[in-house]
Amino acid sequence: MAVTTQVPDLVTPTWDYAPAPEARTLATIEASYDLFIGGDFVAPIDGRRFTTVDPSTGEPLAEVAEAGAADVDKAVRAARRAFIRWSKLPGAERGKYLFRIARLLQERSRELAVLESIDNGKPIRETRDVDLPLVAAHFFHHAGWADKLAWAGYGPDPQPLGVAGQIIPWNFPLLMLAWKIAPALACGNTVVLKPAETTPLTALAFADICRQAELPAGVVNIVTGAGETGRALVEHPGVDKVAFTGSTEVGRSIQRALAGTGKRLTLELGGKAANVIFDDAPVDQAIEGIVNGIFFNQGHVCCAGSRLLVQESVHDAVVARLKRRLRTLRLGDPLDKNTDIGAINSAEQLDRITALVDAGQAEGAVMWQPECRLPERGWWHAPTVFTGVAQSHRIAREEIFGPVVSVLTFRTPSEAVAKANNTPYGLSAGVWTEKGSRILWMAQRLRAGVVWANTFNRFDPASPFGGYKESGFGREGGRHGLAAYLRTGADA
Amino acid sequence: MSSSAVAPFVAPDAIGDLAAATASDSALRRFLHGLPGVDQVGAEARAAGLATRSIKKDAKRWALDMIVAMTDLTTLEGADTPGKVRAMSAKAVQPEPGDPTCPSVAAVCVYPDLVAVAKRAVAGSSVAVASVATAFPSGRASLEVKLADVASAVDAGADEVDMVIDRGAFLAGRYSVVLEEIRAVKQACGRAHLKVILETGELATLDNVRRASWLAMAGGADFIKTSTGKAAQSATPPVTLVMLEAVRDFAEATGTVVGVKVAGGIRTSKEAVRYLVLVHETAGVEWLRPDRFRFGASSLLNDVLMQRAFQRTGRYHSADRVTLD
Numbered sequence: 001m002a003v004t005t006q007v008p009d010l011v012t013p014t015w016d017y018a019p020a021p022e023a024r025t026l027a028t029i030e031a032s033y034d035l036f037i038g039g040d041f042v043a044p045i046d047g048r049r050f051t052t053v054d055p056s057t058g059e060p061l062a063e064v065a066e067a068g069a070a071d072v073d074k075a076v077r078a079a080r081r082a083f084i085r086w087s088k089l090p091g092a093e094r095g096k097y098l099f100r101i102a103r104l105l106q107e108r109s110r111e112l113a114v115l116e117s118i119d120n121g122k123p124i125r126e127t128r129d130v131d132l133p134l135v136a137a138h139f140f141h142h143a144g145w146a147d148k149l150a151w152a153g154y155g156p157d158p159q160p161l162g163v164a165g166q167i168i169p170w171n172f173p174l175l176m177l178a179w180k181i182a183p184a185l186a187c188g189n190t191v192v193l194k195p196a197e198t199t200p201l202t203a204l205a206f207a208d209i210c211r212q213a214e215l216p217a218g219v220v221n222i223v224t225g226a227g228e229t230g231r232a233l234v235e236h237p238g239v240d241k242v243a244f245t246g247s248t249e250v251g252r253s254i255q256r257a258l259a260g261t262g263k264r265l266t267l268e269l270g271g272k273a274a275n276v277i278f279d280d281a282p283v284d285q286a287i288e289g290i291v292n293g294i295f296f297n298q299g300h301v302c303c304a305g306s307r308l309l310v311q312e313s314v315h316d317a318v319v320a321r322l323k324r325r326l327r328t329l330r331l332g333d334p335l336d337k338n339t340d341i342g343a344i345n346s347a348e349q350l351d352r353i354t355a356l357v358d359a360g361q362a363e364g365a366v367m368w369q370p371e372c373r374l375p376e377r378g379w380w381h382a383p384t385v386f387t388g389v390a391q392s393h394r395i396a397r398e399e400i401f402g403p404v405v406s407v408l409t410f411r412t413p414s415e416a417v418a419k420a421n422n423t424p425y426g427l428s429a430g431v432w433t434e435k436g437s438r439i440l441w442m443a444q445r446l447r448a449g450v451v452w453a454n455t456f457n458r459f460d461p462a463s464p465f466g467g468y469k470e471s472g473f474g475r476e477g478g479r480h481g482l483a484a485y486l487r488t489g490a491d492a
Numbered sequence: 493m494s495s496s497a498v499a500p501f502v503a504p505d506a507i508g509d510l511a512a513a514t515a516s517d518s519a520l521r522r523f524l525h526g527l528p529g530v531d532q533v534g535a536e537a538r539a540a541g542l543a544t545r546s547i548k549k550d551a552k553r554w555a556l557d558m559i560v561a562m563t564d565l566t567t568l569e570g571a572d573t574p575g576k577v578r579a580m581s582a583k584a585v586q587p588e589p590g591d592p593t594c595p596s597v598a599a600v601c602v603y604p605d606l607v608a609v610a611k612r613a614v615a616g617s618s619v620a621v622a623s624v625a626t627a628f629p630s631g632r633a634s635l636e637v638k639l640a641d642v643a644s645a646v647d648a649g650a651d652e653v654d655m656v657i658d659r660g661a662f663l664a665g666r667y668s669v670v671l672e673e674i675r676a677v678k679q680a681c682g683r684a685h686l687k688v689i690l691e692t693g694e695l696a697t698l699d700n701v702r703r704a705s706w707l708a709m710a711g712g713a714d715f716i717k718t719s720t721g722k723a724a725q726s727a728t729p730p731v732t733l734v735m736l737e738a739v740r741d742f743a744e745a746t747g748t749v750v751g752v753k754v755a756g757g758i759r760t761s762k763e764a765v766r767y768l769v770l771v772h773e774t775a776g777v778e779w780l781r782p783d784r785f786r787f788g789a790s791s792l793l794n795d796v797l798m799q800r801a802f803q804r805t806g807r808y809h810s811a812d813r814v815t816l817d
Contacts, residue, residue: 007593008554010561013777015554015768020546125544284737285534328773337546434529454531 017330020337022124027115029201032063035071035224036207038078039217045070050226052200055121056334056343056378064200067223072192072232075221079163079190080238082218087160087188091147098143098186100213105136108209112202116174117334119201121343121378122297124335134459135178138477141461142182145482149187152479154488160188161264161487162240165233168203169246170196170345171300171401176245177203179465179476181220187485189241190219194233197226198346231257239263243484245302248399248425248470266474266484268302268466270399271427273448274420275305275456276410279314281432282454287321290405293430293456295329295383298342299403300349302471303428305456307396309416312409319387319407326370326383333375341403344379353381353402360386360395365406391422399425413438417445426468430456449475510710510746517668520707524667527706530698530734539729545769552765556800557595558780559764560587563796564622564753564788566601568629568721574609577602579817581613588797589815597793598782599652603628604641607648622652622687626677629691629720631656635673642680653677654687654753654788656720657704659694667707674711687715687753687786690735693725698734705738709750717753721788726756729770736774752779755788761799764792 032049034041044065051060067075086094105112112135113127122131149158164184168176173195184191195203203222210220223229227250234242234254241264244254248269258265275293277286293305310318334342344350361367365386374380381402389396389406396406410416420429429448431439439453449467452458459465464478474484513523547555565584567576581600588594599620600610610621623645627633633641638655645653655677661669678686688708692701708716716735718727732754739750752771758764764787771779779785794814802808 006553008550008557010554010558010595010781013780015772015777015780016551017545017547018549018551020548129544281528282531282534283528284734285531285538288534288538337544434531454534455537 017338019333021333022114022117022128022335022337024114024118024335026111027118029062029115029118033065033200033204033224035065035067035075036204036210036220036222037071037075038081038221039211041207042074044068045074050197052119052198054118054378055198055345056375058378061119062201064204064224067194067225067229067232069232072223072229072236075192075223076163076165076233076236076238078218079192079221082216083160083162083190086190086216086219089188091149091188094185094188095143095146097213097215098139098146098182101209101215102136102139102143104209104212105132105139108205109133109136112174112205114335115205116202117342119199120170120173121334121345122300123339123342124337125339126297131172131175134461135174138175138178138182138461141477142186145183146186149482149486152482154483154486158187158486158488161485162189163238164189164191164241164243164485165236165239166191166193166243167230167233167246168193168195170199171297171302173199174202174206177206179245180243183476183481184243184485185219187482189485192221192223192233192239194223194225194230197224200224234258241265241485243474244268251472264484266466266476267472268474268476269427269470269472270425271302271304271467271471272307272397272399272423272425273303273305273428273430274307274309274423274446275430276309276416276420276432276442277311277314277318278413278416278431278433278435278438279311280434282434283318283321285454286318286432287325289430289432289454289456290322291325291329294405295326295341295403296457298344298381300345300401301457302399303450303457304401305428305430306400306405307420307423308405308407309410309419310407311416312411315407315409319385322385323368323370326385329370329372329383331372331374331380331382341383344381344402347379349401350379350381353400353404356395356398356400356402357384357404360389360393360404360406363393363395365389365393365395391419397423413441417442421445421447424470427466427471428452514671514710520667520671521665524703524706527702530702532698532730535698535730535733539733539770542769542773543729543766545766547765547769553800553803555765555768556761556796556803558768559761559787559796560597560793560800561595562782562786563597563793564599564601564755564786565597565793566721566755566788566790568601568603568624572603572606574606576817577606577609578613581610581619583793583815583817584619585614585617587793588800594797594800598786601654601788604645604648604650607645607650611649620651621649622654623648623650624654624656624720626655628654628656629722631658632660635676638673639676639680642677646680646682646684650684652685652687653681654689654717656689656691657708659691662695662700662704662707671707671711674708674713678712685714686712687717688713689717689720689755691720691723692718692727692731693723698730701731701734702738705735706742709738709742709748713750715751715753715786717755717788719756721756723756727754727758729766732767732770733774736771736779739779740775749784751784751786753786753788758787758789759791759795761792761796764796
């Protein structure tokens, strides 16, 4: 405890929050990590490793095994072996394992939140208050389904598919793992999961939790690596189902690779969501919704509200209020409990964002950023607002996956719907109005898997999530999400 | 229309022209119901989000001193006596005996009949005397009686008057009645500052809180205040958030700065610091001054003094070392 006799200055109008860092030491990071196959950590056969770094500093964190085709084969075989007993366990028994995992996730949530922030760059406020509570909630939710599948509406005796090959992105590493593994296990499948190459650490910590929970060996296997590892997993003949969350481009190539193989596939891909603000919106909450829609998780969110559609009559007022609000955002150390905007996950992603921001300026949109000092090391991008954006601009069409919002206008509800739907994507949308009937009218017409009314980026395991069009197919969460891991009806 | 940087969201030009907005009963109703709605779920989420701010070290030391300087040390009991008021006033002037670096509180707050006693007790200090008035806390009396109540407080030397609005009239939609009463009280206050208590616990919805805030400001309030402390629900962070938005928007639309006072049920430093965060990130740092934000409280001060001493010595004292008044 620092002792001081200094008298605070109450006259000068300034109040700087002192740094409030969460303890980095809550998370243990090994120098090197192996693959998790058949219940054990095993070295990769050809000995290849890659480095994962802290995006807020660029400092290396750990060496991680890169799984080759032979390692993936080993993992799929382990999963196949485990499937024989796991799929025959009574649902209530599988549920017990899932409940145990959920409780362990809660017990270790502080450690996992810190680890996620370090490896991903996202603020501890988000990992602590959003990611980890949702991760545990997904396991609890699906633990409850495990012995009730016969009443899920998929016939009296739905059957598991077999081995699920699952590939997840870097934006919500542990949460996407939960979305994939929890339903797969609840339905009696076994899994081989490949985390993203820039964020493997929490998946490896989860492997440890599987051991702590005494989950039977081989039910969950974690193979770390990049695109080649993912390809080996997708193309492995021992995989019965592929679940992928990531870019539309990779999703397309996966679908091509699986054509004719009989493997099941669900894809959760990109998005370019419209967040629609009507002139009768609850404006202060709408501003929060805009901020939460596009600056949450540095905009690394597939369902981010990256296209702000504002009724023209209130455009200036909304933009002015948005700018005022953005001046209060705090960018910096992801482990500081007061940080709102963390680091961009990788140099590659920062380049992609910068390229599109440059394109936006070149195409004539007006860029605005709050005054904000970016740290010298690591990868950062200031919150950015583009006004004067036309539907034809690249920043209105392409997924930026960064803290950049494009503001467009509309005049009537029909025009709002037409513009909102005028995108190859269809993952999510937001509607802000105090008029309930208009919310329903909009929700019926928006071609998006999720429509949020007077809120944005809210998730719940009981609510199905997934896209239309080039945002993919299949649902995760809710009763609908179970269908992705069950053989139902005549197939059963 | 004002030429402020942030254009008002509401459609009517009336924001920049309060006189027109309040000229008739129907204009006033149109104006208040034309204010943007408040989504309760969203407002609660925002307040809860700001409550997770972590205030440490220098920022916390600053906050604790500021809370002391923003406190209206209050006693509003039937059992209040001159002795009680004198003891509390001494504490208000010098909250931490033996520590001259500890600021005085902003004001003492009493019933009108004890204003003269309080006035003598704080004489020569920076501490102001505030008095509740207008048939506090229910406000159920004729305007005549209310104005007499105000006059007795002002005549006894009150620097600040805390009036209650007629919630019955407000809930019945008789906004003009409420407005005229505020205007009349404002006039009766003379040079005394007027704090208008909305009693938000009885207004129930955040839409009503926003409307009542604008109504009070249009009537000439120097401060808008959450509660009497006598209703079932007193100040809450979402209510305060909406009131802070109102004073911020009012200043932008009219150039007139109005303060906010939270009262009732705030007992710990931790809660009070969270209110400062709400002020800081809603109305802005310019509102973090005792003439723009106040805490109406009685037991809060001792908790702040305990925390303040802990920041300085690294140890908590025994509760016996903070004075009970």
